[in-house]
Amino acid sequence: MERVRKILEGSGPFLLTTHINPDADGLGCVLAVHLFLKARGRESYPLVEETPPEFLDFLHGFEDLLLPEDLPRSPEECVALVFDLSEADRLGRLAETVLAARERVILDHHAVTGRPLPGIHFRDSQAPATAFLLFQVLRDLGDLSPEVAENLYTGLYSDTGGFRFENTREEAFRAAAELVRAGARPAWVGERLLENHPPARFELLRLVLERREVLAGGQAVISWLTLKDFEEAGAQPAEAEDFATFLRSMRGVEVSALVKEVKPGEIGVSLRSRGKINVAQLAASQGGGGHLRAAGFRKKEIPFPEVLDLVRGLLSSVLEVGL
Numbered sequence: 001m002e003r004v005r006k007i008l009e010g011s012g013p014f015l016l017t018t019h020i021n022p023d024a025d026g027l028g029c030v031l032a033v034h035l036f037l038k039a040r041g042r043e044s045y046p047l048v049e050e051t052p053p054e055f056l057d058f059l060h061g062f063e064d065l066l067l068p069e070d071l072p073r074s075p076e077e078c079v080a081l082v083f084d085l086s087e088a089d090r091l092g093r094l095a096e097t098v099l100a101a102r103e104r105v106i107l108d109h110h111a112v113t114g115r116p117l118p119g120i121h122f123r124d125s126q127a128p129a130t131a132f133l134l135f136q137v138l139r140d141l142g143d144l145s146p147e148v149a150e151n152l153y154t155g156l157y158s159d160t161g162g163f164r165f166e167n168t169r170e171e172a173f174r175a176a177a178e179l180v181r182a183g184a185r186p187a188w189v190g191e192r193l194l195e196n197h198p199p200a201r202f203e204l205l206r207l208v209l210e211r212r213e214v215l216a217g218g219q220a221v222i223s224w225l226t227l228k229d230f231e232e233a234g235a236q237p238a239e240a241e242d243f244a245t246f247l248r249s250m251r252g253v254e255v256s257a258l259v260k261e262v263k264p265g266e267i268g269v270s271l272r273s274r275g276k277i278n279v280a281q282l283a284a285s286q287g288g289g290g291h292l293r294a295a296g297f298r299k300k301e302i303p304f305p306e307v308l309d310l311v312r313g314l315l316s317s318v319l320e321v322g323l
């Protein structure tokens, strides 16, 4: 941690980034550090791979986000700070820029699964969020502004599922209390994250509910969306990210799955479990990965109905064998 502080006190310039399909934790960290450095007169460039996700547009400093081609410095001059990244592959087309930086620091709370990004790693897989680790780094470097505190709070809130996942321990609440004292507004963050969905999402949800299929005597539920559905609703596949989690909330369900066509010829399967069934293993058996309760895999060039059948079979067999 001391080393990260030294690097942040260095001269930069800094380029900051996170994994593809950025979430509230990754982007919250990027923009917290960005505002922190900017306030201290340092050159800082927060990068995203593609158009920044609209649902996070309330994060402070969001308007400063750049695409890699708009970086006004050559990456060789920059120190890269990478947040919430467990494996190099999850940088997508940012990899080239990040790998060219003169130094790389990675702050993360995942267990390493794939090939890690070369650089200096600060990793604590027990931490509830990368924002939690970053909070510990930043608070010792001076007072946090309300904007920095709110960005960090958003990451912590989101990665703990609103302080209700198993990673929510006493220290998460202590950090949250300090962030609130520094100016983070819990009601505002909660409202922006949970009650600000685009209307298109409701159309997708209607389809997911209509098509739900209950299997294994009520212990599994599966539903699906195609590219045509996304087109007709005017939504991106990312908009359906947490529908599998919603399906799991049905009483009696141990495992849920959402099968969605993410691009032509490519189908993504999201799996959620209450914990009795290890969906990370299930996903791994299909070339994917993830966590005990949330995992996924992709299939290419296999017809949609076949993938649906595969998932039906997987869930039915794991529930019969596993119980």
Ligand SMILES: [Mn+2]
Residues within 6 Å of the ligand: 025, 026, 084, 109, 129, 130, 159
């Ligand atoms: Mn995270």
